[in-house]
Structure formats: C-alpha cells, structure tokens
Amino acid sequence: MDQSIFLILLQDGVVNGAIYALLALCLVMVFAVTRVILIPQGELVSFAALTYATLDTGHVPASLYLLGGLGGAAFLRAAWAKRGTALLWLAVETLVLPAGIAGVTVWLAPQKPGVAVEVLLALAITAPLAPYLYRLAFQPLANASVLVLLVASVGAHLALGGLGLLIFGPEGSRGPGFSTAMLSLGDQVVPGQSLWILGLTLTAMAGLYLFFEFTLLGTALRAVAVNRLGARLVGIRTEQAGLIAFTLAGILGALSGVLVAPLTTIYYDSGFLIGLKGFVAAIVGGLASYPLAVLAALVVGLVESFSAFWASAFKEVIVFTVIIPVLLWRSWRHQDLEDEE
Amino acid sequence: MTLLDVRHLSVAFGGIQAVSDVALRMAHGQIVTVIGPNGAGKTTLLSAIAGIIPASGSVTFGGVDLARHTVESRVAGGLSLVPEKRELFAGMTVAENLRLGGWRLRAQGFRAATRAMDECYALFPRLAERRGQRAGTLSGGERQMLAMARALMAKPTLLMLDEPSLGLAPLIVRDIFRTIRALRETGVSILLVEQNARAALAISDYGYVLEGGRIALEGDGAALAADPRIVEMYLGTAAR
Numbered sequence: 076m077d078q079s080i081f082l083i084l085l086q087d088g089v090v091n092g093a094i095y096a097l098l099a100l101c102l103v104m105v106f107a108v109t110r111v112i113l114i115p116q117g118e119l120v121s122f123a124a125l126t127y128a129t130l131d132t133g134h135v136p137a138s139l140y141l142l143g144g145l146g147g148a149a150f151l152r153a154a155w156a157k158r159g160t161a162l163l164w165l166a167v168e169t170l171v172l173p174a175g176i177a178g179v180t181v182w183l184a185p186q187k188p189g190v191a192v193e194v195l196l197a198l199a200i201t202a203p204l205a206p207y208l209y210r211l212a213f214q215p216l217a218n219a220s221v222l223v224l225l226v227a228s229v230g231a232h233l234a235l236g237g238l239g240l241l242i243f244g245p246e247g248s249r250g251p252g253f254s255t256a257m258l259s260l261g262d263q264v265v266p267g268q269s270l271w272i273l274g275l276t277l278t279a280m281a282g283l284y285l286f287f288e289f290t291l292l293g294t295a296l297r298a299v300a301v302n303r304l305g306a307r308l309v310g311i312r313t314e315q316a317g318l319i320a321f322t323l324a325g326i327l328g329a330l331s332g333v334l335v336a337p338l339t340t341i342y343y344d345s346g347f348l349i350g351l352k353g354f355v356a357a358i359v360g361g362l363a364s365y366p367l368a369v370l371a372a373l374v375v376g377l378v379e380s381f382s383a384f385w386a387s388a389f390k391e392v393i394v395f396t397v398i399i400p401v402l403l404w405r406s407w408r409h410q411d412l413e414d415e416e
Numbered sequence: 417m418t419l420l421d422v423r424h425l426s427v428a429f430g431g432i433q434a435v436s437d438v439a440l441r442m443a444h445g446q447i448v449t450v451i452g453p454n455g456a457g458k459t460t461l462l463s464a465i466a467g468i469i470p471a472s473g474s475v476t477f478g479g480v481d482l483a484r485h486t487v488e489s490r491v492a493g494g495l496s497l498v499p500e501k502r503e504l505f506a507g508m509t510v511a512e513n514l515r516l517g518g519w520r521l522r523a524q525g526f527r528a529a530t531r532a533m534d535e536c537y538a539l540f541p542r543l544a545e546r547r548g549q550r551a552g553t554l555s556g557g558e559r560q561m562l563a564m565a566r567a568l569m570a571k572p573t574l575l576m577l578d579e580p581s582l583g584l585a586p587l588i589v590r591d592i593f594r595t596i597r598a599l600r601e602t603g604v605s606i607l608l609v610e611q612n613a614r615a616a617l618a619i620s621d622y623g624y625v626l627e628g629g630r631i632a633l634e635g636d637g638a639a640l641a642a643d644p645r646i647v648e649m650y651l652g653t654a655a656r
C-alpha cells in the first residue's frame with residue numbers, strides 16, 4: 076500500500092467515523108436521559124437519506140405519510156391525559172407541524188429548489204418522527220425496566236423497517252453531493268463533500284456541547300441523566316426531558332442520513348447497519364462517555380475503511396469483531412469493580 | 417389558615433404497612449415536627465406527601481387536592497422536599513445544582529435565578545465559597561446545606577426536611593436549626609422530620625410522634641417536649 080492509498084483510506088475512515096460519532100453521541104444521550112437504547116435511530120438515517128434523494132428528483136416523498144400518520148398517532152396516544160392549553164400545544168406539535176411541513180414540501184418539491192432547501196426539507200420531514208415515536212412508544216413506558224424499553228425499541232425498529240419498505244420500496248437511491256468541488260492538498264484530492272461532512276458533524280458536536288454545558292435546558296437534561304429523582308424534586312419533568320432528547324436524536328439522525336446519502340446507495344434498511352456502527356462506538360464508551368464514544372466511532376470508521384481495502388468481503392465482520400475484545404475488557408473491569416464493593 | 421391537610425394516609429410496601437391512617441394538619445407559617453424511632457415511617461410519610469410513592473388517603477395542599485399531581489407539579493405548586501438521601505447532582509457544581517433548583521423560576525429569566533442564588537449564598541456562606549466545587553466532593557454538612565438551598569431555589573411555600581441533622585457534627589446541626597428558624601421568618605412553612613427530638617421540638621409550633629406507622633401522640637412543641645413519655649423515650653438521655 077503506498078502513501079496515497081493510505082491517505083485515501085484514512086480520509087474515508089475519518090469521514091465515515093464522523094457520521095458514526097454523531098449517531099453514537101445520540102445513542103449515549105438518549106440512553107442517559109431515558110434509558111432507551113435507540114435502535115430505530117438507523118431507520119431515521121435511511122428515511123432522511125431516501126427523502127433527500129426523492130426530493131432531488133422533484134417528487135414529493137412518500138415519507139410525508141409517515142410524518143402525518145406518526146404525528147396523528149402520537150396525538151391520539153397523548154391527548155386523553157391532557158386538557159386546555161396543553162392539548163392545544165400537543166395539537167400544534169403533532170398535527171399542525173406535520174401539516175405545515177407537508178404543505179411546504181408539496182409546494183417546493185416540484186420546483187427542484189436546490190440542495191440546501193432539499194436538505195432542510197428532508198430534516199424537517201424526518202426529525203419529528205423521533206419525538207412522535209417517543210410519545211407513542213416510550214413515554215407510556217417511562218417507569219419500565221431497561222429490558223422492557225429495549226424490547227419496545229426493537230419493536231419500533233421492526234415496525235419502522237416495515238413501513239420503510241412500504242414507503243420507499245426495495246430500490247436504493249443516492250442523493251446529490253452538497254458540493255462537486257475537489258480540493259487538492261499536495262498530491263491528495265479531498266472531495267468537497269468530505270469537508271461538508273466533517274464541518275457539519277463538528278458543528279453539530281460543538282452545538283451539543285454548548286447546549287449541555289451552558290444552557291439551563293441542557294443542564295436539566297444532564298440532571299435527569301445523573302439523578303432522576305433529584306431532577307423531579309426540583310420540578311424537571313422527566314418525560315419532557317425525554318421528548319427533548321428524542322428531538323435532538325431525530326435532528327442529528329436525520330442529519331447523518333442526508334450526509335451519507337451522497338456517499339453510497341441507501342436502501343430502506345441501510346440505516347440499521349450504519350446505526351449499528353454508531354452503537355458499537357457507544358457501547359465502547361459504556362453508553363456513558365461522550366468523548367470515548369466519539370473516539371471509538373473514529374476507530375470504527377478507520378477499521379472499516381482499511382478492512383474494506385484488505386478484505387472487502389469481510390468488512391462488516393471485521394468491524395463487528397473488534398468489539399469483542401472491548402466487551403471482554405469491559406466485563407472484566409466491571410467484575411473488578413464489583414469485587415471491590 | 418390550613419396549609420397542609422393530610423387525612424387517612426396509608427402506605428403499604430408489598431403487604432407491609434409502613435404508614436397507617438395518618439392525619440396531619442399544619443397552618444401557614446408554622447414549623448411542624450414529626451419525631452419517631454427508626455423505621456417508624458417518617459420518610460415514607462414525607463415521600464407520600466411529595467408524591468414520590470403512591471398512597472391511599474388524601475393530601476390537600478393550599479386547598480388543592482394533590483391526588484392527581486406528580487412530584488414535579490407539586491414542586492411547581494410550592495411543595496418541596498429535601499429527602500433523607502439528599503439526591504444532589506453529584507457530578508455537577510454547587511452553582512449548577514442551585515441553578516437547577518431554580519428550574520421553577522426559568523420563565524422569570526436568568527436574573528431572577530441569579531438573585532435567588534445570591535439569597536442562598538447569603539443564607540449559607542459556606543456554599544458561596546464552594547460554588548465551583550462538585551457536589552459529590554462536599555462534606556456531609558455542606559451537602560445538607562446544598563440540598564436545602566437547592567430546594568429553596570424553587571421558592572417553596574412548604575419545605576419538607578427529612579432528617580436534616582442526620583450524621584452531622586453538633587456545631588453544624590446548630591447552624592442548620594438556626595437556619596430553619598430563620599426561614600420561617602421569611603414566610604416559608606416547614607414540615608420537619610427529626611430524630612433529634614430536643615432540638616426539633618424546641619423550634620416547633622406543633623409536633624407529632626410517629627410509631628409503627630401510626631400517630632402515637634401529638635401536641636404543641638413545648639407541651640410535647642415536657643410530656644413525660646416523650647422525655648423518657650426521646651429526650652431521656654442527654655446523648656443527643
């Protein structure tokens with residue numbers, strides 16, 4: 076392997092790793108706040124990518140049905156407990172918002188409004204699915220065990236996967252790049268798309284950091300994560316915190332989707348495998364450490380890119396095998412900790 | 417005027433009756449104490465009033481029946497609990513814990529919360545010195561101060577304190593009781609649970625004795641402190 080191939084693989088690994096890192100961060104955050112392992116994250120990635128690709132062809136994406144349907148179902152699920160202005164706000168969030176997004180999409184899509192608008196539309200259509208899913212499937216189980224929540228999460232993943240096949244069909248598609256520019260750095264050529272991906276993921280991570288460190292709402296989410304009872308005793312509603320965590324995960328999952336759409340052909344179920352790599356990284360971080368999760372995501376990206384070069388048939392196998400020693404080490408250390416107690 | 421009215425309150429843990437048919441009333445501006453031995457059900461009683469655990473019977477606060485209110489909405493209504501285990505945000509700083517305590521004031525803006533924090537620092541100067549320190553690294557006394565300050569940030573009408581003197585050095589205990597009395601002067605009503613009966617009754621308007629989950633005795637603070645049964649059981653030795 077010469078240097079230029081090495082640099083290309085390195086670049087590929089970092090770019091993919093950045094996307095896995097974004098997903099890993101969401102998984103860690105959602106788990107910390109709600110104790111839900113967000114397996115349907117992968118479906119959000121697929122749906123955003125396919126919605127983006129459809130919009131670019133000038134068609135109205137069928138995912139609008141999903142948005143409206145899930146919003147309506149979330150409304151019905153949450154409505155019977157609410158009265159007065161709370162009901163009004165719920166209706167705005169779950170009924171008026173999807174209707175508005177659908178209206179704008181139907182109006183803009185045939186005009187082929189350009190990549191920037193298409194990205195924003197794809198985000199607007201896909202991101203709200205996560206909070207609707209929370210209202211529908213997870214909020215009613217807020218006090219259940221992690222295992223019950225995991226079962227609900229697997230259920231949501233399967234249900235969304237089926238709906239994805241129904242809506243997008245079995246064909247894959249590929250979204251347009253954000254930029255066709257090619258930058259040359261010495262002998263190395265860096266596609267503009269890679270820079271977009273790195274720039275946007277870094278911005279998103281910085282945004283998350285600022286939100287959690289410096290805003291009252293972000294601090295409140297951390298408080299729910301570290302001490303649920305303590306949070307309730309100062310008046311923070313844990314289900315509202317869960318809703319916000321899911322909303323963030325929805326936005327970042329959808330962003331990951333439109334970022335990968337130009338890199339590879341995405342099928343309705345491709346997101347699952349992408350999400351799984353984010354999950355591997357999140358697990359390495361013990362579902363608790365944000366920096367470790369990001370670091371692990373970069374390692375996953377690099378391992379994937381180099382194994383694709385040396386043994387492309389075994390790419391996925393290699394990626395998911397590297398997690399085994401990490402898990403062994405973790406359980407080893409966990410036992411040590413238990414012995415000390 | 418009645419602030420808190422608890423009637424027929426019962427809590428069972430899997431068949432074990434921890435609190436049985438308790439009635440408790442207190443008026444605005446009062447300090448009311450519940451004393452009783454370990455395992456009498458004091459913590460269970462406060463947890464039920466705060467809404468942390470389900471209970472049968474009724475709790476009326478400020479004329480509102482709390483049956484359908486969650487912990488969070490009780491806090492929003494002015495009913496705060498400082499639990500026995502404190503439940504601080506250990507990895508966060510003193511200042512962050514206080515800011516979160518002011519969650520209820522968030523609509524009033526950053527300034528209102530900062531002002532409330534300054535009041536807390538004035539009440540507990542030790543916390544002001546430690547504002548950048550993580551809650552988990554504080555001493556027991558400082559933790560208790562922070563737990564009280566965090567609850568006060570919500571501007572409660574009624575503050576419930578579960579054994580605030582538990583495990584603290586006598587000097588700090590004195591400080592805590594002095595602070596409780598000072599709080600009443602600012603208009604906060606206080607429901608206090610204590611094993612330190614002497615100090616608690618000394619500052620109380622009214623007291624209840626809880627034994628085996630039932631109210632065994634009740635009366636004015638001074639009267640209870642003078643009651644021979646109390647003296648024998650809780651004040652007899654000068655141990656505390």
Ligand SMILES: Nc1ncnc2c1ncn2[C@@H]1O[C@H](COP(=O)(O)OP(=O)(O)O)[C@@H](O)[C@H]1O
Nearest residue numbers: 429432434452453454455456457458459460461
């Ligand atoms: N979560 C629980 N599950 C089962 N039993 C409990 C629980 N909490 C308290 N108890 C029991 O209820 C009784 C009262 O406990 P508690 O309210 O903590 O007493 P106190 O605060 O007066 O020491 C005790 O017998 C205790 O063992």
Ligand SMILES: [Mg+2]
Nearest residue numbers: 458459460500
């Ligand atoms: Mg107790």
